[in-house]
Amino acid sequence: MSRRLIIAVSGTPGTGKSLFAAELARKIGAELVDLNTLIKESGIYEVDENGVRVVDPEDLRREFSRVSKGIRGDLVVEGLLAHLLPTDEVTHVVVLRTAIEELERRLLARGYPERKLRENLEAEALGIILCEAVQEHGEDKVHEIDTTSLDPPEAVELFLSALRGEVSLRPGKIDWLEEYCDKYFRSETPRGGKKFNP
Ligand SMILES: Nc1ncnc2c1ncn2[C@@H]1O[C@H](COP(=O)(O)OP(=O)(O)OP(=O)(O)O)[C@@H](O)[C@H]1O
Numbered sequence: 001m002s003r004r005l006i007i008a009v010s011g012t013p014g015t016g017k018s019l020f021a022a023e024l025a026r027k028i029g030a031e032l033v034d035l036n037t038l039i040k041e042s043g044i045y046e047v048d049e050n051g052v053r054v055v056d057p058e059d060l061r062r063e064f065s066r067v068s069k070g071i072r073g074d075l076v077v078e079g080l081l082a083h084l085l086p087t088d089e090v091t092h093v094v095v096l097r098t099a100i101e102e103l104e105r106r107l108l109a110r111g112y113p114e115r116k117l118r119e120n121l122e123a124e125a126l127g128i129i130l131c132e133a134v135q136e137h138g139e140d141k142v143h144e145i146d147t148t149s150l151d152p153p154e155a156v157e158l159f160l161s162a163l164r165g166e167v168s169l170r171p172g173k174i175d176w177l178e179e180y181c182d183k184y185f186r187s188e189t190p191r192g193g194k195k196f197n198p
């Protein structure tokens with residue numbers, strides 16, 4: 001009997017994790033676990049000095065393993081920290097990516113304040129979640145999908161083709177740094193002489 005699927009869906013806020021994961025779970029008949037709900041309901045979080053809710057990744061891994069043991073079939077787990085779940089349990093990691101302008105539109109539509117908006121766009125431009133995912137699980141397990149112009153069912157179809165080995169979603173092909181720098185820095189770069197180290 002082949003091993004059951006445990007597919008972790010992660011990505012910067014607004015890249016479409018919740019919509020993608022719900023569609024994927026429906027399509028393959030898997031149970032869906034939302035990590036935000038799991039963290040809140042199990043009470044494993046703390047509130048830091050800025051009033052922000054934080055969770056220790058070790059506690060999250062332990063709690064997920066407990067819940068996952070109680071589910072027999074395939075499982076899709078989604079959330080901002082899904083790429084940090086135990087690599088011996090997770091069979092696939094999907095990191096969703098979205099180009100900066102489109103991500104900005106989606107986050108503005110949700111009313112994100114300027115600072116939070118900029119922090120998230122910067123995190124996406126630097127590919128932080130992708131780096132963490134590859135660090136944690138290695139390149140073979142991680143699949144990177146650009147949802148800028150794919151709707152959730154199309155993105156799910158693409159992932160299913162990768163599962164069948166028809167396409168490669170190997171990480172490292174997506175890069176928004178130039179777009180991000182053009183948007184925020186190019187016009188601010190001073191002209192004229194530059195310091196250099198002789
Ligand atoms: N593939 C997509 N194409 C166009 N719009 C999308 C796509 N995926 C998500 N969106 C839009 O982006 C917004 C965020 O989607 P969603 O809630 O699924 O993101 P998320 O990654 O789960 O965010 P969070 O981390 O805050 O939970 C929604 O308004 C949704 O309509």
Ligand SMILES: [Mg+2]
Pocket residue numbers: 017018019
């Ligand atoms: Mg979500």
